[in-house]
Amino acid sequence: MAKEKKNNTKNENVPEKTGAKIVIDTLLENGVKDCFGYPGGAILRVYDTIFHTSELKHYLVRHEQGAVHAAEGYARATGKLGVLITTSGPGATNIMTGLADAKMDSTPILAITGQVGTYEIGTDAFQEVDTYGMTIPITKYNALLKSPDDAARVTKEAIAVALSGRPGPSLIDFPKDVQNGLSSNYKDVKMRIPAFHVEKPEISGSVDEIINAINRSAKPVLYVGGGAVISNASRNIIELAEKAQIPVVSTLTGLGAFPGDHKLSLGMLGMHGTAYANKAVMECDFILSLGARFDDRVATNTEDFAKNAIKAQIDIDSAEIEKRVNVDFFISGDLNDVLQKINPQIESVSKSPWAEHVQKLKIAHPLAFDEGGSEIKPQQLIYELWKKTKGEAVIVTDVGQHQMWTAQFYPVKHPRQFICSSGLGTMGYGLPAAIGAKVGVPDKDVILISGDGSIQMNIQELGTAKMYNIPVKIILFNNGYLGMVRQWQELFFEERYSHSTMSGNPDFIKLAAAYDIPGKTIVSKKEIEEGLSFLLSSKGPCLLEVSIPWEEKVFPMIPAGRNYENMIEYEHKKDKGSLVSIIPHNPQK
Amino acid sequence: MKHLLSVLVRNHYGVLSHVSGLFTRRGYNIDSLSVGETDNPEYSIITMVVNEEPKMVRQIEKQLYKLVDVIKIEDLTQKESLQRELVVLTVETNRANRQEILALVEVFKGIIVDMTDSAVMIEMSSNPRRIETFIKVFSEYNIMQIARTGTIALEFPSGRSRKENSKESK
Ligand SMILES: Cc1ncc(C[n+]2csc(CCOP(=O)(O)OP(=O)(O)O)c2C)c(N)n1
Numbered sequence A: 001m002a003k004e005k006k007n008n009t010k011n012e013n014v015p016e017k018t019g020a021k022i023v024i025d026t027l028l029e030n031g032v033k034d035c036f037g038y039p040g041g042a043i044l045r046v047y048d049t050i051f052h053t054s055e056l057k058h059y060l061v062r063h064e065q066g067a068v069h070a071a072e073g074y075a076r077a078t079g080k081l082g083v084l085i086t087t088s089g090p091g092a093t094n095i096m097t098g099l100a101d102a103k104m105d106s107t108p109i110l111a112i113t114g115q116v117g118t119y120e121i122g123t124d125a126f127q128e129v130d131t132y133g134m135t136i137p138i139t140k141y142n143a144l145l146k147s148p149d150d151a152a153r154v155t156k157e158a159i160a161v162a163l164s165g166r167p168g169p170s171l172i173d174f175p176k177d178v179q180n181g182l183s184s185n186y187k188d189v190k191m192r193i194p195a196f197h198v199e200k201p202e203i204s205g206s207v208d209e210i211i212n213a214i215n216r217s218a219k220p221v222l223y224v225g226g227g228a229v230i231s232n233a234s235r236n237i238i239e240l241a242e243k244a245q246i247p248v249v250s251t252l253t254g255l256g257a258f259p260g261d262h263k264l265s266l267g268m269l270g271m272h273g274t275a276y277a278n279k280a281v282m283e284c285d286f287i288l289s290l291g292a293r294f295d296d297r298v299a300t301n302t303e304d305f306a307k308n309a310i311k312a313q314i315d316i317d318s319a320e321i322e323k324r325v326n327v328d329f330f331i332s333g334d335l336n337d338v339l340q341k342i343n344p345q346i347e348s349v350s351k352s353p354w355a356e357h358v359q360k361l362k363i364a365h366p367l368a369f370d371e372g373g374s375e376i377k378p379q380q381l382i383y384e385l386w387k388k389t390k391g392e393a394v395i396v397t398d399v400g401q402h403q404m405w406t407a408q409f410y411p412v413k414h415p416r417q418f419i420c421s422s423g424l425g426t427m428g429y430g431l432p433a434a435i436g437a438k439v440g441v442p443d444k445d446v447i448l449i450s451g452d453g454s455i456q457m458n459i460q461e462l463g464t465a466k467m468y469n470i471p472v473k474i475i476l477f478n479n480g481y482l483g484m485v486r487q488w489q490e491l492f493f494e495e496r497y498s499h500s501t502m503s504g505n506p507d508f509i510k511l512a513a514a515y516d517i518p519g520k521t522i523v524s525k526k527e528i529e530e531g532l533s534f535l536l537s538s539k540g541p542c543l544l545e546v547s548i549p550w551e552e553k554v555f556p557m558i559p560a561g562r563n564y565e566n567m568i569e570y571e572h573k574k575d576k577g578s579l580v581s582i583i584p585h586n587p588q589k
Numbered sequence B: 001m002k003h004l005l006s007v008l009v010r011n012h013y014g015v016l017s018h019v020s021g022l023f024t025r026r027g028y029n030i031d032s033l034s035v036g037e038t039d040n041p042e043y044s045i046i047t048m049v050v051n052e053e054p055k056m057v058r059q060i061e062k063q064l065y066k067l068v069d070v071i072k073i074e075d076l077t078q079k080e081s082l083q084r085e086l087v088v089l090t091v092e093t094n095r096a097n098r099q100e101i102l103a104l105v106e107v108f109k110g111i112i113v114d115m116t117d118s119a120v121m122i123e124m125s126s127n128p129r130r131i132e133t134f135i136k137v138f139s140e141y142n143i144m145q146i147a148r149t150g151t152i153a154l155e156f157p158s159g160r161s162r163k164e165n166s167k168e169s170k
């Protein structure tokens, strides 16, 4: 018989609860309503508690990686905590990718993993792995829960740390005997971590200098990152940009923090950013980072990035300040609070020659692709989707060319409207994240844009979408290739396409049909309208497979490590039809 | 450049893994690391000698502050502090060199903790630099075994009050 952990602080007036019940109740007290997971031997007591807890809705995924990405999608779409539950051993190792993903993209999730009994830890027991040790570098907070007396405190800490400051993943490793053990120590328990880890930090740094720099600069640019979404700073960013007529560029995670269709929006910058965003960065004399981290896809070359500009940075995580690129001024603090302080002191500009110049950059350097023949160009389909959905759908993508085309041609308008794996670039993120997002925001259209490679990494989650009738709308760009890999091989490895073809792809429509999910394939331009109508009018989950030319590439492109002068704007091949130019980041007036 | 950091942490099983993990993961160079409980068993002090440029050391401090178990970090490099290391070594001796060795131990104010007719075991505690010299001197002989701690350090109370006074007078 399994030994059970006894409680040491017996409180006569408070009824005892199992460790499992304390953890679940603490989740409920903190507003958790949904979770994703997969049961197994070392987590059965928790699942038994869930069986009795109707306030907590649990979604059974088909693979634990699906659970962690669903929790991420849920958190990204709502700003709330995403929760997932798995068993020990393989259940825990299957979520490693998602934890690392959430760490990179600052996504607040909480993983609860079963563990062998405390009396068995270290004996290589059945399904034992060192989950605690393995997750140290990929969590913001992790704990091995050793006694039911600590269950409430540790759960509170895990939730608070995941959501506070720069958010991230927390993990509680939960041994069997601690799940079963009893304790009455769960009322009004206090956290034991130092307060500064969970409280909003004070604003510190060069506030006046940054105000002056904004007011004095002739050619300023705002560089918006994921922190802008997290701190709910959109309204103040719009105010700042409009007041001083400052053009805005965005990172992949920042998309939507500033409306993509705003006159001052230049879309995404960096490796696959728009030419006008990158040119504005090259020309500017002042660049202000708002919750962005000068990563290598943006500051492709740290020496030359915005070479002539005074650089300034606002971030809640002071370790991000000067991590890669040196800045002249910085403020650490919550972005929205900082902007509230700064904005009143910004001088209004009615007419800005710089902003007008930047509008001309858009016209001179639009996004462009070869029209081709009758085949469908992915850029065009995405732009049509944008028009048909009035730019209002929640967009989730996988990783690859389709992700970049979507970032370019579907300018989202709102924060939390564009969801993808940015920092880790996790193929297979899309489908489960879209499911999680739809669970989080059931009233919005959630559209997944995926690739034939990526979707096969977590295709089993079609079963989850079907089981709970979660109406994710899937657009699958089928180019028969790991397209992004193929593009690099074409450009940098003299067309040696080493293991980047996906021959052996299944019939995706039949595959969806096997899950009783309706599907449709389109191959020619004239079918775009019909295909999108099918997608948008479907009530349940559905799949639109779009066959696209295998040789299509993503442009603009700045090769890795090179500076912005090396940007390739587009490649025009005369035999591939005339050049189509689109400026998605222009108000349609 | 060598920096001496004193890190106050919550004392529990995973702390050292978190701290050392940070160093491996981000490739920071660490010369020595020593851990011990404080007077309050809930807290430990980790003293580390980091060999990095000042800008990198600031980054290390900020990364350390992100670990939830870290309560306070002090950079003792620029402060007046007492620094101590302990080395214990066993040197082979013979009739001819024994007197010479004992004289050197005397010079370094070491302690003879054990002795046979063919070896002496010597204990010496001092600042890292004198420990280096001590080891260098004894490597002229046959060092049979050696064990050495990392640096621990504490700011001088007199140094601290001097600084605080000058702050107030400003
Ligand atoms: C898990 C994982 N493995 C490998 C990669 C490297 N990789 C980046 S994009 C890509 C190809 C993606 O193919 P697909 O989903 O078909 O998208 P496409 O580029 O064709 O649009 C690969 C293999 C990755 N990002 N993630």
Ligand SMILES: [Mg+2]
Pocket: A400, A451, A452, A453, A477, A478, A479, A480, A481, A482, A483
């Ligand atoms: Mg593909």
